[in-house]
Amino acid sequence: MDLFYVLPHQLDLEHARAVIDGEEFHHLARVLRCQPGDVVPVTDGSGFTAELVVEAIGKHSIEGAIRNPRTVPPPETQVTVALSLLKLPQRFDLFLEKATELGVTRIVPMITKRTVSTPDSGKIERKIERWRGIVLSAARQSRRFHLPELSHPLAFREALRLDGYDLCLIAHESEKGFPAFEPAGKKILFLVGGEGGFTDAEVADAVEAGFTPVSFGESVLRAETAGIFAVALVRARLLAEADPSKRL
Structure with a gap:
């Protein structure tokens, strides 16, 4: 599956939660037909990455739990x-x-x-x-x-x-x-x-x-x-x- 991007304000790392909306939501919900229980790889585009376990799909956003978070260092070159x-x-x-x-x-x-x-x-x-x-x-x-x-x-x-x-x-x-x-x-x-x-x-x-x-x-x-x-x-x-x- 493609990697999906979440903005900092969409991440709640203290409670291990995240929301996906906008164009990323459209691609997940309308194109890939994401369903509750699916696991979606996410990143903030600055090195943080995790898996989002989808729990709820609304009209404009997807919500779920974050698991297996890690930080990927930027390339040296x-x-x-x-x-x-x-x-x-x-x-x-x-x-x-x-x-x-x-x-x-x-x-x-x-x-x-x-x-x-x-x-x-x-x-x-x-x-x-x-x-x-x-x-x-x-x-x-x-x-x-x-x-x-x-x-x-x-x-x-x-x-x-x-x-x-x-x-x-x-x-x-x-x-x-x-x-x-x-x-x-x-x-x-x-x-x-x-x-x-x-x-x-x-x-x-x-x-x-x-x-x-x-x-x-x-x-x-x-x-x-x-x-x-x-x-x-x-x-x-x-x-x-x-x-x-x-x-x-």
Whole structure:
């Protein structure tokens, strides 16, 4: 069964109780036809996980008892992808879904010189809410105990000032190779441009800010594919690691 998410206010750990409502309730009650007595895996998206023994199903919520609670530590290796907003919303949606499945830690929508679609300030909250729904659905399916952080859109220069990373990489089609890459246990930031990629000036600014330009291969990838590839690249490298805590 998929993993389901409960908000902190829906958990009563003192009395070992929980409530599921909203979209999670709809999926459980209307799609999976959950019944009293069923056992549902739940998490708060921040590492807490347990089993919910369903006791009552109402019109808008499911209630039950919590058992076997435990805390799952976050992966030691963390990947952030700052991806330019794209002209076609469904392509950015695809990136959100697949990057979440692959284990991305943080997603930063970015506005670059060549960004075609810039969000209207009056509509951005609704857009972010829709993005969160996509991330939540993908995290549920892939059974993630730690939900990715979804940032508000940042300008390119703001993305350059993101700190706390061990590796800062910018994908650019003019590069010919990829440097020695040991991601295990590190915090990694990828910058990925949109349609048309980054300008030479943006790449120069990124290098000055400490970023290393890298190639994702000879063929030019669509922006959403490049963003997905960045997370998959780290995941593939970590599969060879003996310590599973370092994996995505």
